[in-house]
Structures are given as structure tokens and as C-alpha cells.
Amino acid sequence: MSDPMVRFENVTKSYGALTVLDQLNLDIERNEKVSIIGPSGSGKTTVLRMLMTLERINDGVIWVDGEPLTHMDRNGTMVKASERHLRRVRGKIGMVFQHFNLFPHMTALQNCIEAPVSVLGLSRAEAEARAAELLDMVGLGDKKGHFPIQMSGGQKQRVAIARALAMRPKVMLFDEVTSALDPELVGEVLNVIRQLGAEHDLTMLMVTHQMGFAKEFSDRVCFFYGGKIAEQGPPDKLFNDPDNDRTRQFLSAVLEAG
Amino acid sequence: MSIWDWDYVWEAMPYLYQGAIVTVQATFLGFAIALVLGLVFALVRQSQNRIISGVMAEIVEFIRSTPLLLQIFFVYFVGPQFGIVIPAWTAGIGVLGIHYAAYCSECYRAGIENVDGGQWEACTALNLSMARAWRVIILPQAIPPIVPSLGNYFIGMFKDTPILAAIAILEMLQRAKNFGAENYRYIEAITMAGALYLLFSLVASVIVQMISLWLNRRYHLQ
Numbered sequence: 001m002s003d004p005m006v007r008f009e010n011v012t013k014s015y016g017a018l019t020v021l022d023q024l025n026l027d028i029e030r031n032e033k034v035s036i037i038g039p040s041g042s043g044k045t046t047v048l049r050m051l052m053t054l055e056r057i058n059d060g061v062i063w064v065d066g067e068p069l070t071h072m073d074r075n076g077t078m079v080k081a082s083e084r085h086l087r088r089v090r091g092k093i094g095m096v097f098q099h100f101n102l103f104p105h106m107t108a109l110q111n112c113i114e115a116p117v118s119v120l121g122l123s124r125a126e127a128e129a130r131a132a133e134l135l136d137m138v139g140l141g142d143k144k145g146h147f148p149i150q151m152s153g154g155q156k157q158r159v160a161i162a163r164a165l166a167m168r169p170k171v172m173l174f175d176e177v178t179s180a181l182d183p184e185l186v187g188e189v190l191n192v193i194r195q196l197g198a199e200h201d202l203t204m205l206m207v208t209h210q211m212g213f214a215k216e217f218s219d220r221v222c223f224f225y226g227g228k229i230a231e232q233g234p235p236d237k238l239f240n241d242p243d244n245d246r247t248r249q250f251l252s253a254v255l256e257a258g
Numbered sequence: 259m260s261i262w263d264w265d266y267v268w269e270a271m272p273y274l275y276q277g278a279i280v281t282v283q284a285t286f287l288g289f290a291i292a293l294v295l296g297l298v299f300a301l302v303r304q305s306q307n308r309i310i311s312g313v314m315a316e317i318v319e320f321i322r323s324t325p326l327l328l329q330i331f332f333v334y335f336v337g338p339q340f341g342i343v344i345p346a347w348t349a350g351i352g353v354l355g356i357h358y359a360a361y362c363s364e365c366y367r368a369g370i371e372n373v374d375g376g377q378w379e380a381c382t383a384l385n386l387s388m389a390r391a392w393r394v395i396i397l398p399q400a401i402p403p404i405v406p407s408l409g410n411y412f413i414g415m416f417k418d419t420p421i422l423a424a425i426a427i428l429e430m431l432q433r434a435k436n437f438g439a440e441n442y443r444y445i446e447a448i449t450m451a452g453a454l455y456l457l458f459s460l461v462a463s464v465i466v467q468m469i470s471l472w473l474n475r476r477y478h479l480q
């Protein structure tokens with residue numbers, strides 16, 4: 001059982017002539033919390049989207065929990081994964097988006113029970129009980145019957161986190177989940193993520209511009225530059241004593257911007 | 259001879275009533291076909307397969323760019339030469355439905371494309387099946403905003419029903435005309451038909467607005 005939870009093996013992604021990720025190799029251990037930082041356009045979001053199967057990869061293999069995600073075995077050879085295979089393996093992964101992507105025509109509770117009922121096959125009662133628990137956990141026990149339009153950005157994002165957790169993923173992906181929030185609402189979302197990290201067995205991969213949070217929360221930080229990992233390491237090292245000039249430049253630019 | 263004679267009005271009434279029933283039935287049946295088939299067209303159009311979606315687009319374009327009357331003639335008069343005999347009523351309603359399905363499918367398409375792409379991404383991330391995503395997430399957001407434009411086609415189809423007279427279906431306007439011909443006097447019957455069309459259109463547009471409001475409220479959309 002020493003397989004990493006997630007493995008990117010020589011993964012290449014391009015849009016037409018633009019190579020966004022170039023032969024990416026990245027292993028993420030079980031329960032590891034990894035932050036991805038880097039300048040705009042460096043491919044951070046793309047890494048998460050490929051893992052969530054929202055983007056097809058052009059080359060390489062992505063592994064999840066010891067089995068290939070992007071490929072499957074057919075009579076001893078690796079072939080491109082079928083939709084069925086994708087559906088099975090991506091069940092281990094949950095994602096939270098920058099713009100929440102809540103279902104606007106459903107209440108917070110309905111948002112959290114739709115997939116557990118229709119995909120996992122839970123009974124309505126079971127799903128509701130679990131969703132209520134999760135909404136309590138993110139501090140929204142009293143907002144179960146609210147529609148997204150009736151909630152603040154921070155509340156919406158916390159519902160989105162509960163909704164993803166309701167599918168019992170092993171890996172959670174966060175793509176700049178606080179970037180669309182008013183500054184005073186960032187804290188409540190980060191607190192929920194903190195709590196998740198402390199109380200649940202979850203592998204977490206997050207793209208963030210919150211350097212303070214990345215430093216405090218992650219086991220490892222990866223600095224992306226031009227579709228490659230330019231530098232990675234424990235947050236103390238990466239933030240305080242980076243080896244790479246580009247990392248240093250990026251960090252000082254970010255610090256200046258506040 | 260007065261310009262307006264109420265005796266003719268009373269006499270024409272039962273006659274027009276018969277026609278009105280035919281007109282209303284044709285509109286409802288035809289539009290039911292248009293709503294369902296239009297959605298099917300729109301969904302096929304969204305197919306990942308370029309060929310399937312392209313062929314569907316061409317079919318829709320073809321239907322929209324030839325006259326309704328020609329399509330009805332084609333099915334009703336040309337069909338039998340190839341041994342395809344369809345009763346007038348079936349042919350009329352069917353062609354009305356298919357013709358308007360092409361227009362409705364464009365409404366649906368606009369509605370579907372207006373749903374935020376993030377909704378599909380959430381469906382994938384939550385592992386919903388394609389069918390479930392369409393039915394429970396995408397369409398409930400896509401359809402309420404387009405109810406008013408679907409409603410316009412409903413009224414448009416209603417106003418197109420006199421075309422059915424071309425294949426000997428006695429709808430309301432044809433009856434009014436026949437009544438006029440029999441009595442050498444058209445003004446009452448034709449005016450009454452006009453008033454009824456107006457009345458139905460007004461009622462229909464109120465109903466459409468109510469459905470639109472109700473759906474938007476039901477699905478908590480703007």
C-alpha cells in the first residue's frame with residue numbers, strides 16, 4: 001500500500017499549439033495537503049481540471065489510488081479510459097470551484113443530497129441526515145432550506161464544500177476557492193478547510209493565492225512556472241529560503257501586492 | 259341592407275364554434291408535438307458527435323427555410339404517390355408540429371447554451387450521469403427563461419392553423435369563409451373569426467406569462 005494517492009506520470013496537456021503542461025510528474029501521498037502556487041497562466045487550474053477529468057490529457061497517465069484514471073487495462077494493454085471507467089475512478093475525487101457552481105434551483109440541502117441519492121444510491125433519509133451533518137460542520141445548519149441566491153459568497157462556498165464531501169471523496173481539489181469572495185468572508189471558508197484537514201482523512205490539493213494559508217496549512221508547496229513545477233518543498237523552505245530565482249521573484253511580487 | 263346584421267351573427271355562431279374547436283385542438287396537439295420534438299432536436303443537436311449534431315442542424319435549417327404550406331402539401335399530396343397515405347388531420351397536425359419543432363429547438367438551444375458551463379463541471383465533479391444532469395440540473399435552468407419565446411411560437415402556430423384548410427380541414431377561418439359564401443355575406447362571420455383569434459391569442463399570452471412566472475418561481479431563477 002505504498003502507492004501514492006495521486007500520481008501524474010509524464011502528463012502533457014496542450015491546447016492547439018500551446019503546451020500548458022509539459023511532462024508533469026507529481027506524486028501526492030495519502031492524506032498529504034499540497035498547495036499549488038504560481039503566476040497566472042502557469043497551468044495550476046489545468047492540473048486540477050485534468051484530475052477531475054474536466055480536461056482530457058494529451059500524453060502520460062494519471063493514477064488515482066493505485067489505478068490508472070485516464071487509462072484502463074484491456075487484455076494487458078493500456079487503452080484510453082471509457083466513460084464508465086472514468087465515472088468509477090473519479091468517484092474518489094471531489095472538487096470545489098472558484099465560482100461555487102452551486103445548483104441555483106436547489107436549496108443548500110438539495111444541493112448536498114442530489115448526487116448521493118442519484119449516484120451513490122443512498123436513500124433520501126440517509127442522504128439528508130448526512131447532508132445535514134455536513135452543513136452543520138461547515139456552520140450552515142440553519143441554512144438548509146436556503147437557495148444559493150439567498151446566501152453570501154462565503155456561505156455558498158461552504159455549501160459547495162459540504163456538497164463535495166457528501167460524495168465521500170478520498171481526494172479534494174480546491175481551485176482558488178476564496179478568490180471570488182469579499183475579503184471579510186475568506187476566513188470562514190479557510191477555517192472550514194482547516195477543520196477538514198484536521199478531522200478527516202483527506203488528500204487535499206489546492207490552488208491558492210493565499211500564501212499565508214498555504215504556508216500554515218500545507219505539507220508541501222509546488223511552485224508552477226510555465227507548465228512545469230519550478231520548485232517544490234515544505235512550506236518553510238519554499239517561502240523562506242527558495243532555491244529558484246523565479247520562486248523568489250514570484251513571492252516578492254505577491255508580497256508587494258499584499 | 260345594413261352593414262352589420264346581428265341575425266347573421268347568431269346564425270354563424272354554432273358554425274364557427276365547430277371550427278373553433280378544430281382550431282384549438284390542432285393548436286394544442288400540434289404544439290405538444292412541437293414542444294417534445296423540439297426538445298429532442300435540441301438535445302440531438304448537443305451531441306458530442308459532430309456528424310449527428312451537424313445533420314440535425316441541417317434538418318432544422320431545412321425545415322425552417324421552406325414554407326409550412328409546402329411541407330403540408332408534400333406530406334398530404336406527394337406522399338400518396340409513393341403509397342404513403344396519411345389522413346388529413348394526422349398530416350396537418352404532424353407537419354404543424356414538426357415545423358414548429360424546428361423553431362422551438364432553436365429556443366431550447368439558446369436556453370441550454372445560456373446555462374453556465376460551471377453547472378456541467380459541477381455535474382461531472384459530482385459524477386452525475388448524463389441523463390440525470392440533463393433532467394435535473396441543466397433543463398430546469400434552461401427552460402424557464404425561454405418560456406416566453408416558446409409562447410410566441412405557440413401563438414404563431416395558432417395563427418398558422420388556417421393553413422390546414424388547404425388540405426380540407428374545416429378550421430375556424432375556413433368555416434367563416436364557407437358561411438359567408440353560402441349567405442353571400444362575409445362581414446359578420448369573418449369579423450367574428452377575427453375577434454375569436456384575438457381573444458384566444460390574448461388568453462394564450464396570459465397563460466404563457468403565468469407559466470413563465472410560475473416556473474421561474476418554482477426553480478428560483480431570476
Ligand SMILES: Nc1ncnc2c1ncn2[C@@H]1O[C@H](COP(=O)(O)OP(=O)(O)OP(=O)(O)O)[C@@H](O)[C@H]1O
Binds near residue numbers: 040046
Ligand atoms: N480551454 C482552453 N483553451 C485554450 N487555452 C486554455 C484553455 N484553458 C486554459 N488555457 C490556457 O492554458 C494556460 C494555463 O491555464 P490555467 O487556467 O491552468 O492557468 P492558471 O495557472 O490556473 O492561471 P490563473 O492563476 O490565472 O487561474 C493559460 O495560458 C490559458 O490561457
Ligand SMILES: [Mg+2]
Binds near residue numbers: 044045046176207
Ligand atoms: Mg486558475
